[in-house]
Amino acid sequence: xxxxxxxxxxxxxDPRTVAWWTVQAFLLAVxxxxxxxxxxxxxxxxxxxxxxxxxxxxxACLLSAATVPRAYYRVQRWEITDEAVYVRSGWITHTWRVxxxxxxxxxxxxxxxxxxxxxxxxxxVTTASAAGAITxxxxxxxxxxxxxxxxxxxxxxxxxxxx
Amino acid sequence: MTARQQHQxxxxxxxxxxxxxxxxxxxxxxxxxxxxxxxxxxxxxxxLPRELVIAGAAGVVALVVAAAYAYGVARLRTTRFRLTHxxxxxxxxxLVRQHRSIPRDRVRSVDVKADVVRRALxxxxxxxxxxxxxxxxxxxxxxxxxxxxxxxxxxxxxxTGAGAAAPASPSAGHPGHPERFGHAGPGHREHTEPGHPGxxxxxxxxxxxxxxxxxxxxxxxxxxxxxxxLRWGWIRYAPLSIWVFVGGAVAAGALxxxxxxxxxxxxxxxAATAAWEWLVGNPWVAVPIVAAGSLLVGLAGALGLFAExxxxxxxxxxxxxxxxxxxxxxxxxxxxxxxxxxxVAVAEPLLLRLGGGAKVRVVAVxxxxxxxxxxEEVSALTPPVPRAEAFRVASHVLHASPAPTPPGPAVQDxxxxxxxxxxxxxxxxxxxxTVSRTPNTHGPDGGHTLAGAPDAHGPAGAAGGxxxxxxxxxxxxxxxxxxxxxxxxxxxxxxxRTRQAIGAVAVLAAAMGVTxxxxxxxxxxxxxxxxxxxxxxxxxxxxxxxGLGHRLAxxxxxxxxxxxxxxxxxxxxxxxxxxxxxxxxxxxxxGLITVSATTAAGDGHYDVLDVGVAKGLDLASRAxxxxxxxxxxxxxxxxxxxx
Numbered sequence: 001x002x003x004x005x006x007x008x009x010x011x012x013x014d015p016r017t018v019a020w021w022t023v024q025a026f027l028l029a030v031x032x033x034x035x036x037x038x039x040x041x042x043x044x045x046x047x048x049x050x051x052x053x054x055x056x057x058x059x060a061c062l063l064s065a066a067t068v069p070r071a072y073y074r075v076q077r078w079e080i081t082d083e084a085v086y087v088r089s090g091w092i093t094h095t096w097r098v099x100x101x102x103x104x105x106x107x108x109x110x111x112x113x114x115x116x117x118x119x120x121x122x123x124x125v126t127t128a129s130a131a132g133a134i135t136x137x138x139x140x141x142x143x144x145x146x147x148x149x150x151x152x153x154x155x156x157x158x159x160x161x162x163x
Numbered sequence: 164m165t166a167r168q169q170h171q172x173x174x175x176x177x178x179x180x181x182x183x184x185x186x187x188x189x190x191x192x193x194x195x196x197x198x199x200x201x202x203x204x205x206x207x208x209x210x211l212p213r214e215l216v217i218a219g220a221a222g223v224v225a226l227v228v229a230a231a232y233a234y235g236v237a238r239l240r241t242t243r244f245r246l247t248h249x250x251x252x253x254x255x256x257x258l259v260r261q262h263r264s265i266p267r268d269r270v271r272s273v274d275v276k277a278d279v280v281r282r283a284l285x286x287x288x289x290x291x292x293x294x295x296x297x298x299x300x301x302x303x304x305x306x307x308x309x310x311x312x313x314x315x316x317x318x319x320x321x322x323t324g325a326g327a328a329a330p331a332s333p334s335a336g337h338p339g340h341p342e343r344f345g346h347a348g349p350g351h352r353e354h355t356e357p358g359h360p361g362x363x364x365x366x367x368x369x370x371x372x373x374x375x376x377x378x379x380x381x382x383x384x385x386x387x388x389x390x391x392x393l394r395w396g397w398i399r400y401a402p403l404s405i406w407v408f409v410g411g412a413v414a415a416g417a418l419x420x421x422x423x424x425x426x427x428x429x430x431x432x433x434a435a436t437a438a439w440e441w442l443v444g445n446p447w448v449a450v451p452i453v454a455a456g457s458l459l460v461g462l463a464g465a466l467g468l469f470a471e472x473x474x475x476x477x478x479x480x481x482x483x484x485x486x487x488x489x490x491x492x493x494x495x496x497x498x499x500x501x502x503x504x505x506x507v508a509v510a511e512p513l514l515l516r517l518g519g520g521a522k523v524r525v526v527a528v529x530x531x532x533x534x535x536x537x538x539e540e541v542s543a544l545t546p547p548v549p550r551a552e553a554f555r556v557a558s559h560v561l562h563a564s565p566a567p568t569p570p571g572p573a574v575q576d577x578x579x580x581x582x583x584x585x586x587x588x589x590x591x592x593x594x595x596x597t598v599s600r601t602p603n604t605h606g607p608d609g610g611h612t613l614a615g616a617p618d619a620h621g622p623a624g625a626a627g628g629x630x631x632x633x634x635x636x637x638x639x640x641x642x643x644x645x646x647x648x649x650x651x652x653x654x655x656x657x658x659x660r661t662r663q664a665i666g667a668v669a670v671l672a673a674a675m676g677v678t679x680x681x682x683x684x685x686x687x688x689x690x691x692x693x694x695x696x697x698x699x700x701x702x703x704x705x706x707x708x709x710g711l712g713h714r715l716a717x718x719x720x721x722x723x724x725x726x727x728x729x730x731x732x733x734x735x736x737x738x739x740x741x742x743x744x745x746x747x748x749x750x751x752x753x754g755l756i757t758v759s760a761t762t763a764a765g766d767g768h769y770d771v772l773d774v775g776v777a778k779g780l781d782l783a784s785r786a787x788x789x790x791x792x793x794x795x796x797x798x799x800x801x802x803x804x805x806x
Contacts, residue, residue: 002798002800003777003798003800004776004777004795005776005777005780005795005796005797006780006796007794007795007796009794081793083789083793084793090745093745093746093748094746094747095743095745096744097741097742098741098742098743098790098791100740100741100787127761127763128740128762129740129741129763129767130763130766131743131761131768
């Protein structure tokens with residue numbers, strides 16, 4: 001007996017994405033951990049139990065910053081065929097998105113400041129639906145530009161307003 | 164540029180109606196009157212002579228009205244609009260000048276509204292909607308106000324068979340013969356058809372044909388079909404809403420606000436204090452009296468709101484448009500193009516459902532959102548009506564919406580060399596079946612049921628050819644599907660809802676327990692709440708599960724969900740612009756997924772909640788052939804999920 005399922009999209013993000021996400025996670029986690037420890041040291045009478053909790057929270061912050069990007073990298077996949085854009089994302093809740101090329105309205109690329117240092121870019125594809133855009137994160141920026149150009153060419157060949 | 168176009172581009176700008184200052188002045192009385200009242204109280208308190216008090220109040224009124232009149236004059240002087248061959252342009256703004264210009268082929272709805280004052284002056288406000296989601300804001304052009312007759316003419320010109328607004332398909336074959344629209348002979352322009360949903364069949368597919376007729380004539384020659392008209396008996400459904408229970412409190416709050424504005428503090432008078440003390444002293448008498456009073460106020464409010472919102476209600480079908488007219492005092496008319504319709508939703512909120520009623524909303528592209536003070540959704544097609552009537556209207560509207568043809572040249576014709584980098588092994592199959600649906604061609608038996616429209620997917624089985632693995636059942640074109648016959652969802656979905664209900668009650672009880680433990684504030688009576696909430700929650704969970712259902716029929720994706728707010732949606736599969744499929748941790752364990760069809764219309768996405776994985780994917784792949792198949796796979800069946 002077999003059962004129908006969605007197969008994963010073919011492509012992973014660029015491997016540099018792990019490093020980029022990790023750097024971004026640490027940019028958030030390090031100050032957070034420091035704030036927790038500082039609050040314990042300066043604002044409390046430093047009971048030992050609370051100290052343990054504070055250290056544990058700080059370690060959890062740093063540990064998740066080190067591991068979560070790796071896990072995310074593995075679940076986040078994308079694929080673009082001549083007919084459709086297909087993306088999977090999410091760790092706790094899996095989300096698959098499919099948009100047919102004939103209904104794509106706009107294609108954007110975006111690069112954040114940290115992202116730029118790694119030579120990466122995001123491609124965002126919007127349809128006429130209010131249900132949100134499809135974003136492919138962490139592509140090599142040249143690949144992203146090329147994809148965007150091709151997607152734009154395809155969608156411009158589409159008449160009407162794709163609703 | 165043609166001569167005619169040249170002529171139109173040179174067309175003079177027209178002004179708004181010259182009675183606008185009168186209207187703004189009259190409307191300003193609603194501000195002036197309480198202001199005068201407040202001034203009177205203030206001056207009376209200051210122990211001034213009576214003449215001075217009267218003079219002061221009159222002065223305030225005169226000032227407000229004069230300012231409003233001056234503003235009206237300024238708006239009248241600065242606002243100009245014109246309708247050219249292909250655009251509607253507006254220049255407006257007293258302080259900040261703005262120039263808006265919208266292409267006529269982007270006009271999707273026209274909203275004509277006249278409140279009591281404007282009606283008396285023969286004016287109407289026209290809102291022209293082009294609503295686009297992509298820009299994040301609803302672009303809308305408002306003409307406030309023009310003569311009522313002019314508004315009607317503009318509405319017809321913009322939406323009813325105007326040459327410029329039609330898609331450029333001059334050879335589309337259907338000249339704009341009025342005979343097509345029903346059975347109206349020359350002397351027979353308008354007729355109702357109570358209880359004959361099936362007759363709608365002929366109308367539906369007129370919208371996509373290119374009308375070459377000039378705007379000036381088209382409107383008058385086309386017949387109007389009344390799909391539904393108000394029956395005052397429907398007012399019995401008006402009280403079946405939550406407003407009856409909270410209406411009293413809302414009214415009391417509004418009253419207090421008004422009294423605050425004019426400076427009366429009702430709650431510090433001696434009488435109020437005495438009344439409060441009596442209330443507290445006799446709770447067994449007072450509580451029922453207050454509850455009954457609140458219920459009466461709520462009831463009166465609900466009935467009044469129904470009468471005002473839905474008096475003179477008519478749902479009309481014109482050649483290319485659907486029109487909702489309603490309003491006892493403030494009249495409203497919303498006209499939308501049938502080619503922008505993507506489906507309908509039948510809403511049955513719990514109370515209304517228990518009373519056997521339902522409401523119909525339209526799922527259309529480019530409808531604006533309801534504004535704060537509006538009592539009804541813009542998409543409302545009917546008041547609360549008997550269930551059978553709701554489904555009759557809904558079926559009619561489904562037939563009125565032609566299958567939208569997906570835009571553009573078929574992308575699949577792209578040469579195979581157009582592979583994308585990074586997709587080393589992408590599925591490109593030359594000559595794959597197109598996704599596009601040809602417009603339905605009604606057979607003689609078409610149009611009598613929801614599913615009566617022959618399925619336009621064609622032999623969907625052909626789509627299986629290129630992947631070799633996906634079996635797509637061709638939908639039986641003549642299958643008569645009633646709205647109620649939806650496929651149920653797996654039992655696991657019921658378990659999920661039951662657990663959610665138990666969980667919610669447990670959280671409530673735990674919160675109360677913690678509060679009691681920390682503060683001791685919880686009176687023993689309050690523990691009845693979680694005890695009563697448990698059976699209620701379980702009943703709602705069971706009802707919510709019974710409500711779940713889906714089906715693909717007649718080119719529409721039907722999905723139903725909800726208990727407190729049960730809604731059945733029929734979404735035109737041609738209006739689906741993508742899929743979003745979700746699976747949470749809990750759903751993973753139960754073998755369920757939520758399949759959402761994304762669309763440009765209505766809510767943006769319509770969900771098939773908690774459907775079995777294989778069933779849901781099969782449904783999605785059949786609804787839009789060719790889109791999902793390349794991404795589907797068959798895997799060995801896992802161990803039977805727990806149900």
